[in-house]
Amino acid sequence: MDASQDKTVVIIGAGIVGVSTALSLQRAGHHAILIDKDGPGEAASYGNGGILASCAVVPVTGPGLIWKAPGMLLDPREPLFMKWRDMPGMLPWLLRFMSHANAGDTRRIAAGLAPIVGDSLADHQALARGTAAERYIVPGDYLYIYRDRKGFEDEAFSWDIRSAHGFEWEEMDAARLHGYEPAISSDMQFGVRLENHGRITDPGAYVQALAAEAEAHGARVIRAEVSDIVREGGGVCGVRAGGEVIACDDMVICTGAWSGPLSRALGLRVPLQSERGYHIELWNPSQTIAAPAMVASGKFVLNPMEGRLRLAGVVELGSMDAPESRAPFDLLMRGVRRVLPDLRWDEASEWMGHRPSTPDSLPLIGAVPGLRGAWTGFGHHHVGLTAGPATGRILAQMISGKRPNLDVTPYDPGRFA
Ligand SMILES: Cc1cc2nc3c(=O)[nH]c(=O)nc-3n(C[C@H](O)[C@H](O)[C@H](O)COP(=O)(O)OP(=O)(O)OC[C@H]3O[C@@H](n4cnc5c(N)ncnc54)[C@H](O)[C@@H]3O)c2cc1C
Numbered sequence: 500m501d502a503s504q505d506k507t508v509v510i511i512g513a514g515i516v517g518v519s520t521a522l523s524l525q526r527a528g529h530h531a532i533l534i535d536k537d538g539p540g541e542a543a544s545y546g547n548g549g550i551l552a553s554c555a556v557v558p559v560t561g562p563g564l565i566w567k568a569p570g571m572l573l574d575p576r577e578p579l580f581m582k583w584r585d586m587p588g589m590l591p592w593l594l595r596f597m598s599h600a601n602a603g604d605t606r607r608i609a610a611g612l613a614p615i616v617g618d619s620l621a622d623h624q625a626l627a628r629g630t631a632a633e634r635y636i637v638p639g640d641y642l643y644i645y646r647d648r649k650g651f652e653d654e655a656f657s658w659d660i661r662s663a664h665g666f667e668w669e670e671m672d673a674a675r676l677h678g679y680e681p682a683i684s685s686d687m688q689f690g691v692r693l694e695n696h697g698r699i700t701d702p703g704a705y706v707q708a709l710a711a712e713a714e715a716h717g718a719r720v721i722r723a724e725v726s727d728i729v730r731e732g733g734g735v736c737g738v739r740a741g742g743e744v745i746a747c748d749d750m751v752i753c754t755g756a757w758s759g760p761l762s763r764a765l766g767l768r769v770p771l772q773s774e775r776g777y778h779i780e781l782w783n784p785s786q787t788i789a790a791p792a793m794v795a796s797g798k799f800v801l802n803p804m805e806g807r808l809r810l811a812g813v814v815e816l817g818s819m820d821a822p823e824s825r826a827p828f829d830l831l832m833r834g835v836r837r838v839l840p841d842l843r844w845d846e847a848s849e850w851m852g853h854r855p856s857t858p859d860s861l862p863l864i865g866a867v868p869g870l871r872g873a874w875t876g877f878g879h880h881h882v883g884l885t886a887g888p889a890t891g892r893i894l895a896q897m898i899s900g901k902r903p904n905l906d907v908t909p910y911d912p913g914r915f916a
Pocket residue numbers: 511512513514515516517534535536537538539540541542543544545546547548549550551552723724725726753754755756757758775776777778800811812813852853854855876877878879880881882883884885886
């Protein structure tokens with residue numbers, strides 16, 4: 500089949516990446532079949548912080564992490580945890596991950612992330628315009644809250660990288676910060692305000708509304724687990740889901756942190772690890788904040804969502820099946836009490852989920868080498884909500900046989916071979 504003709508494309512996984520890919524493919528004239536074992540918007544795309552974090556170009560593996568990480572892992576006041584019994588299995592990934600914790604790789608990774616996160620607000624608005632999903636997007640500022648100016652200056656390397664990528668910000672002294680955000684504690688003495696960001700007021704409902712939009716325009720949305728990819732003559736011809744073979748011309752793996760087994764079945768080497776993350780929702784809060792904020796000292800975000808305030812963050816390295824830990828929830832709760840000491844709420848709900856993380860903090864977006872019609876769109880770690888629409892657009896262009904207007908080599912799915 501000629502690459503530019505209309506195709507039937509199966510998208511496996513209906514998180515933000517899969518749903519964005521389905522909509523972009525549909526708008527390019529293809530027929531999309533979206534398959535998810537739990538339905539749209541139920542996994543990481545449900546529980547994230549909801550920030551369209553365009554400025555989040557700096558990966559976790561900044562220079563110095565190698566020296567800081569051991570102390571952080573042993574201190575329950577730090578936002579880095581480990582399921583120690585899973586450590587032996589994670590060690591190869593961890594060593595590769597840590598090998599990127601240097602200045603050169605951090606700049607290279609930032610250059611790879613910038614094109615897919617930098618225009619996130621506009622990307623989401625373009626994806627959702629005229630749909631029921633549009634109402635969940637709120638354009639606005641994004642704040643970083645520090646205890647003092649020194650905290651900000653200690654992160655000068657990251658802010659220099661943001662500046663190099665064109666981000667500008669207002670530095671807020673204590674008076675300006677508390678004028679802008681009256682609810683936050685006087686212990687927080689310094690802030691940074693970036694314009695032209697955005698937030699999603701209900702990430703799960705947003706992804707479900709986007710999936711409903713695709714369905715209303717003819718996509719099939721199927722709830723089933725894909726167990727295998729069916730091949731014929733050097734190309735993909737279908738996927739096996741729930742005992743049925745669903746025929747297709749092309750197939751995209753958008754299964755987030757679960758992408759390892761399906762990728763390996765196609766001969767693709769993918770070192771993928773879950774960076775487990777946590778959220779707490781405080782329902783019917785007595786106070787709100789003017790803009791979503793990254794509490795830099797605790798590395799968690801505060802986002803005012805519909806009817807509740809969501810606190811989300813923490814990295815816990817561990818397997819997909821290990822139970823939730825208590826300490827990350829306690830840390831988040833201590834963090835919000837420190838930042839918003841007068842806050843009261845009716846009820847708190849808790850959640851844990853899986854960020855899909857590669858050792859080089861770059862996603863895999865592109866064609867699976869050596870197998871016609873096989874594509875990947877996963878590995879977006881901390882920025883998948885932000886980068887989902889751009890990823891979907893790039894994949895739809897590639898599947899349509901068009902050249903995306905950016906350098907896609909950083910996302911090469913074959914780079915770990
Ligand atoms: C606590 C936390 C806070 C975060 N905050 C932010 C934030 O503020 N901003 C941001 O940009 N990002 C944030 N992220 C990251 C973001 O949530 C993820 O990068 C993003 O959701 C990944 O989307 P995805 O579509 O790749 O994966 P997912 O949303 O995990 O979706 C994968 C889907 O694949 C399905 N699936 C898996 N295997 C199969 C199979 N075999 N067959 C069928 N279906 C299958 C699953 O059911 C799931 O629905 C955060 C993450 C966490 C955990």
